[in-house]
Amino acid sequence: MRLVLAEDLALLRDGLVRLLQAHGFEIVAAVDNGPELLRALVEHKPDVAVVDVRLPPTFTDEGLQAALEARRRVPGLPILVLSQYVEQLYARELLADGTGAVGYLLKDRVFNTDEFVDAVRRVASGGTAMDPEVISKLLARNVRDKPLAQLTPREREVLELMAEGCSNAAIAGRLFVSEGAVSKHTTNIFAKLSIDTSDETNRRVLAVLAYLNGSN
Amino acid sequence: MSTLTPHSADPPARGRWLGRALLSAWRGFVLVFLSVPALALFITCVVFMALVPLGVGLLFFFPLILLLRATANLTRTAMGSWSDVPIAVPYRRLPQGRGVTGLWRRTRQAITEGATWRDLLWALLYLPSSLLLACLPMMLIVNGLHGVLMPFLWEVAYRHVDPQWYTFIKVDSSQRAGLALPWGLVQMIAGLALAPWFARVNALWNRSLLAPTKEAELALRVQHLTESRTDAVDASAAELRRIERDLHDGAQARLVAMGMNLGAAEALLSTDPEAARTLLAETRAASAKALHELRDLVRGIHPPVLSDRGLGDAVRAVALESPLDVNVNVTLPARPELPLESAAYFAVTEVLTNAAKHSGGQHVEIDLTYVDGKLRITVTDDGVGGADLMKGTGLRGIERRLDTFDGTLALDSPEGGPTTVIMELPCDLSSRKTSLS
Numbered sequence: 001m002r003l004v005l006a007e008d009l010a011l012l013r014d015g016l017v018r019l020l021q022a023h024g025f026e027i028v029a030a031v032d033n034g035p036e037l038l039r040a041l042v043e044h045k046p047d048v049a050v051v052d053v054r055l056p057p058t059f060t061d062e063g064l065q066a067a068l069e070a071r072r073r074v075p076g077l078p079i080l081v082l083s084q085y086v087e088q089l090y091a092r093e094l095l096a097d098g099t100g101a102v103g104y105l106l107k108d109r110v111f112n113t114d115e116f117v118d119a120v121r122r123v124a125s126g127g128t129a130m131d132p133e134v135i136s137k138l139l140a141r142n143v144r145d146k147p148l149a150q151l152t153p154r155e156r157e158v159l160e161l162m163a164e165g166c167s168n169a170a171i172a173g174r175l176f177v178s179e180g181a182v183s184k185h186t187t188n189i190f191a192k193l194s195i196d197t198s199d200e201t202n203r204r205v206l207a208v209l210a211y212l213n214g215s216n
Numbered sequence: 217m218s219t220l221t222p223h224s225a226d227p228p229a230r231g232r233w234l235g236r237a238l239l240s241a242w243r244g245f246v247l248v249f250l251s252v253p254a255l256a257l258f259i260t261c262v263v264f265m266a267l268v269p270l271g272v273g274l275l276f277f278f279p280l281i282l283l284l285r286a287t288a289n290l291t292r293t294a295m296g297s298w299s300d301v302p303i304a305v306p307y308r309r310l311p312q313g314r315g316v317t318g319l320w321r322r323t324r325q326a327i328t329e330g331a332t333w334r335d336l337l338w339a340l341l342y343l344p345s346s347l348l349l350a351c352l353p354m355m356l357i358v359n360g361l362h363g364v365l366m367p368f369l370w371e372v373a374y375r376h377v378d379p380q381w382y383t384f385i386k387v388d389s390s391q392r393a394g395l396a397l398p399w400g401l402v403q404m405i406a407g408l409a410l411a412p413w414f415a416r417v418n419a420l421w422n423r424s425l426l427a428p429t430k431e432a433e434l435a436l437r438v439q440h441l442t443e444s445r446t447d448a449v450d451a452s453a454a455e456l457r458r459i460e461r462d463l464h465d466g467a468q469a470r471l472v473a474m475g476m477n478l479g480a481a482e483a484l485l486s487t488d489p490e491a492a493r494t495l496l497a498e499t500r501a502a503s504a505k506a507l508h509e510l511r512d513l514v515r516g517i518h519p520p521v522l523s524d525r526g527l528g529d530a531v532r533a534v535a536l537e538s539p540l541d542v543n544v545n546v547t548l549p550a551r552p553e554l555p556l557e558s559a560a561y562f563a564v565t566e567v568l569t570n571a572a573k574h575s576g577g578q579h580v581e582i583d584l585t586y587v588d589g590k591l592r593i594t595v596t597d598d599g600v601g602g603a604d605l606m607k608g609t610g611l612r613g614i615e616r617r618l619d620t621f622d623g624t625l626a627l628d629s630p631e632g633g634p635t636t637v638i639m640e641l642p643c644d645l646s647s648r649k650t651s652l653s
Contacts (some may be wrong), residue, residue, distance in 0.1 A: 054524075061524040073376070085511050089533040098349050108507050137537060 001124060004032040006063055007082075008056055016050065016110070023117045032064035032144040035172040041070035041077060045189040052107075053090070064090055073100060077155040080123045093133045095208065103129030103165065122165050128208055128212050129165035130212035150192045158185040234408065241411040242359055243298050244350035244418065245262075251343035252293055257284045258339035262566035268323070278323045281332060288335050299419035306331040308435055331432055338425040356407030363400015366393045448620040455517075460609030461515050461607055472508040474499050522561050526551040530561050531582060538580070540572050540597070544585045550645040552591055556621050560591060560641055563614045563625075564632050567595045567637050575599025575635055586645055593639045601633035611637070 003025045007013040009034075017027050029040040033056040041049055049070075055062040080103035081094060093216045094102040106155075109131065110116050119129035151159065154175075161171045161172040168186065172179040184205075195207055228491035247276045267273030308329060309599060311321045362369075363382055374380050379388035415568040428436060437544050484492040503519045508616050514520070522530035528546035528625040535542035551557060564582065571580055577599030585592050605611050605627055623641035 069386075085515065087521050088531050088536040089521060089529060092536075108504060111504075 001027045001048065002026050002044065002046045003123075004028055004037070004040050004044055004046040004048070004051075005119075006032070006034075006040075006051045006055060006066070008032045008052060008054070009136050017153070018049070018112075019113060020117075020120070023113075025120070027177050033057060034066045035115070038066040038070055039064065041079075042073055045074055045077065048078040048080065048120055050080050050082060051118060053081055061090070064093070068093060071097065071099075071102075076126075077100055078123045078126065079103070080105065080120055080129060084109070086134045088134060088137060091130060095128070099127045100128055100204070104134065105129060105131045106133060119165065122167075127165050127167075127204070130163050130208070132164055135160050148193075151189065153193070155185050155189050157180060159207060160187055162204055163188065164187075221520050237353075237408040237411045238357075240298070240415040241407060242354040243294075244352075244411065244415055246355040247291075247294065247332055247418070247572075248343075248349040248374045250287065250294075251346050253283070253287045253476060254339040254342040257287060258336055261336060261339075263328075264413070274320065277528070278319060278326060281323075281326045282330075284335050284339060287433075288338065288426055291422055294421055295419040295426075299415050301419035301423055303423045303427050305432075306334075306436070308432075310441060314406070329428060334425050334429075338422070341425070345421055349414055352524065353411035353414050356403045356410070357480045358500050359401070360400040360404030363396040363403060366396035366400065372381070391462060431436045444619045446614075447616050453619060459513065459517065462509075466509040466513070467506045470502050470509070474502050474506070477502070479549060485529060518558060519561065522558065527560055528584060531564050531584065534565055534568060535560075535580075535582065538568055538572060540568070540580050540630060542568065542580045542582060543577055544582045544584070548584055548591070548645065551643075552643045556591070556641055556643050559617060559621055559623070559640070560593060563618060563623075563639055564595065566614050567639075570603075571597040571599065571635070572596065574603065575601075575633070577633065577635075589642055589644070591641045591643050591645070593641075594636065595636055595639075596636045599633050599635055600631075601629045601634050602631045602636050603627060603629035 001024065003020060004110075005013065005016055005020070005027055007016060007030075013030055013032065013094055021027060028046055029042045031037050031040050035057075037051065037055065040046075048132050049067070051063045051067050053063045055066070056087055059098055064081060067081060071077050071079065073111050075097070076099040078101035081090070081095075083090075084107055086104060093102050101123055103119055105116070105119060109119070122129050138143055147158070148159075157175060158171055161174055166174065170180045172182045175182070188206075189207055193207055239408055261277070261284060262282060264277045264461045265275040268277055285307060286570050290368075292303040292305060297532060309370070310319065310324065313321050351364065366374075366382060366387060367390065370387060370390055374387060374393070377549075379386055382385070382400070385392055387393050387396060404627075406582060475563065477495050479493040481495040481499070484495065521528055521533045528544070528548060531546070532544045534543050552560065568580065568582075571577065574599045578595040579598045581594070583594040587595075605615070605625075610629060618639060618641060621641050621643075623639060626638045626640075627635070628638075628642065629635040
């Protein structure tokens, strides 16, 4: 699987390269600044990109801006964004085009190699990987929002895990229920949020979007 | 503090013109009565000033000055709210201190302060000036009314007594009395037409004596800067203490615990690998917690979105995390200076927190605009209102912090709501790059 990596700290970049190579990824470009990242993304059109939010030259949200711009030029380009902190605002911007294949994780999630590699794979295959911290903040806020208020506590739990990017099987594993039960819940969720498209991946992305946008 | 409601600029209808002219003539008449305390205070002040060297005066002079200042302040307020000529208060802060020494220091400052002498001059001149400028329209109107009623008065009263003079008309027949009617009418109309102009001229005259001089303005400015600088230094010292404490109790303590755990795990590795594994897992959890705390701490010092995107998106990010339904409108041509941006950000955050805690509302509108060289932030909620700067310390604290940047906070919160907080910070938005958003 071809991968573009953007990280300005040399130590962490080398570490990530080694880690990802060990899990069978082919690193086609490892860059350390925003403009080069954009060039690499558009030129290589990788299967997935792992991008640090804060990059030179401005050391602001250069990486996120490059990722969003690349996705404008190459729609649906899978990108996993890593950051020292997570912001709902940025999560929304990543999800806004509704095509999925995005991830937004805290940098410390890299420590848990298996989960991290799993998240990269999920994004590469068109899914989402949202940091539980984004999700938990949303949970605190969205309790009063109308369409979401119709969900049962169990359905909210399922939606939360779905928002993190878990598959039905993974959700079933985490909640200790059968996969059939989970798919029943997801059907209910889609109905309550009035999402009626047949494409499964897209449906999940839309549900997460509805979740993030709260009342919309 | 600035007033919230701008003065309406629409041209008044005819009926309202009459009403306003009458009102301003009436107010001018009322203002004359201030000459009673003014003159009385002038005389007593002069007398007791002469007695200051004898000691008796010292006891009474200062309270008299305070009364004089109260009278002058009343006039200042009246000029501001009645004639739209705001007059700033020129007095410096009085020195503290107990007993005779304190009284003496206060008296000495009052005597040496230019504003005191200008107040006294004002008190002396107030009676003639108010008769001439404030009261004249009302006198014209009343005298005019007398003339208009002359034919009637002649019939019922004046014909039975000695001939009366109505200005230059000797009223000794019904024809002459009839002549007084148009003349009276002219005076009434003149009085009404002149009333707003006289009110304004009177206000300007009062301002020339009651407003601070250039020198006094500078002295007040220095006093204000000294105070706000002290506030700023105190606030940043307190902030540093908080950060130090947070680091000490939080991340630092966790790192120590992690070090100990790792040492124990190392020792257990050969004898009890299972226990070592548990310890290592615990240590990893602790490291995640420490990171989490550091992130929160950094966010409290300077939120990442603020440095990434500027004020607009930073406020949007806060809005997303608020339990209320917040709508943010941003029209800023560029980013303000970093310290001011940060102050504005924390001010909005606190106002929003206040609204969430106390307003009982559901919806908040936040507007960020740049008007007349000022960054203006308007926060409106649909809560129950009744917020008071004097009661809550929250808004007061925000006001004080904005003060460091010469910013102001105005609050409009009638019982029943809605509550509007307007914060204004003077700044130059041409000096930095345009915001990305």
